[in-house]
Amino acid sequence: MVNIGFIGAGGITQNHIQALKLLSNAQVVSVYDANREAAVRLSEATGAQVMDSADQVLDRSRIDAVYICTPQFARGNLEETAVERGIHLFVEKPLGIDLEVALKKAEMIEQSGLINAAGYCxxxxxxxxxxxxxxxxxxxxxxxxxxxxxxxxxxxxxxxxxxxxxxxxxxxxxxxxxxxxxxxxxxxxxxxxxxxxxxxxxxxxxxxxxxxxxxxxxxxxxxxxxxxxxxxxxxxxxxxxxxxxxxxxxxxxxxxxxxxxxxxxxxxxLNAMYEENRAFVNAVESGRQDLILSSYADGAKTxxxxxxxxxxxxxxxxxxx
Structure with a gap:
């Protein structure tokens, strides 16, 4: 079972949740959003615990993978923190608004060997x-x-x-x-x-x-x-x-x-969102990055x-x- 945390509980997250609910090998256990009401709604739909910060979601003892679905201007060092803690990561597109920052993150993620995906469904x-x-x-x-x-x-x-x-x-x-x-x-x-x-x-x-x-x-x-x-x-x-x-x-x-x-x-x-989420969860479970059709580094080129x-x-x- 792949335990997943979500940072960001907006519209795109709802699409991911609907896909993940169809997978028997995934469960959403943690969620954070600056809008607590949005996080609570997601919690009610999944049973996930609402956390008080993004940093609390990035707890390796609770989750295997994180979905970073915040607006592109509000990513901060979320990717770096996930990598430092050994957490596999799915990052929604676009990856940011500063290419230099995204390229540095791409290099760090690639060197880590962690499973990673960009949201090009x-x-x-x-x-x-x-x-x-x-x-x-x-x-x-x-x-x-x-x-x-x-x-x-x-x-x-x-x-x-x-x-x-x-x-x-x-x-x-x-x-x-x-x-x-x-x-x-x-x-x-x-x-x-x-x-x-x-x-x-x-x-x-x-x-x-x-x-x-x-x-x-x-x-x-x-x-x-x-x-x-x-x-x-x-x-x-x-x-x-x-x-x-x-x-x-x-x-x-x-x-x-x-x-x-x-x-x-x-x-x-096909439902492309379902296929994308299934590929990511299976990649995390098996350790096979080759199941992912768009890595973070690939998304940075777009x-x-x-x-x-x-x-x-x-x-x-x-x-x-």
Missing amino acids: LRYYDTLQEVKQYLQGKHVHLIQAHRFGTAHSSRWWWQLEQSGGHLVDAVTHQVDLIRYLVGEFSEVYSQSSNSAFARMKQESTIYDAGALSFGLESGAVGSITESCLSPYCRGSEIKLFGADFYVHIENNKKVTIMDGSRHITQTSQ LAFTLAANRSAAEKRAVAL
Whole structure:
């Protein structure tokens, strides 16, 4: 049995809890949130003990693994403390808002030998695993992606210095899939707008829209458009163009593959959050890091791109990675 502690009891934690409840080899025993009422609700749903601090959750005599689900600006030294105490860790995306800090944590975590995961659940869809296998040995030369939706309700999310904005917090999933399926980025140029928020007189410093162009180490080029102010057009797509094939990913789990011999469309029936949590718990139980599809260090590479894009928008120039 893997005993788990949670630091942070917000919406994403609820999703993890629903998945963990389906696993016979996991139990949530400790929880802390700065909002004690949220922690109490989680305790009532799981039977976990409400702790008085994050430090109390990080008790190796009580837990084998910790889920760090606090907002990205409020991580402090939680990861370092978990590593020092020999606690396996799952860290929700994005991993922070300071790349240098995240990279130092990644190095410490990797050297520790502890099981670790970053919360990029989309990698666990079987349809995307099929795409990854299909693309082996193939060359993608053009990528088009978008994600449109609405803003997070929390006040902190509207401040660029706390959330990183829609790109860092949400579109990070599409960025991560591009990395996972096609390869590493080499350069990004971003233009971002807050013109709509300004007209609405919102107390916000995040962007309401962004248009990015990028290059990959493979020589491929592409673009991402995104907006968190799009209530009537929502969803995401990634289009991958090859000289003799085409792959279309719709809303993360519906995949179309076209080439000279096939034209197939499949929609995954899996629950990616369940698969992600099952993989992490099984990895902790067995000591097998290879069961994890996104390590902390891997997640830091996705963070590097999104923060570089924000920097590009601010400095009005291309940024190399």
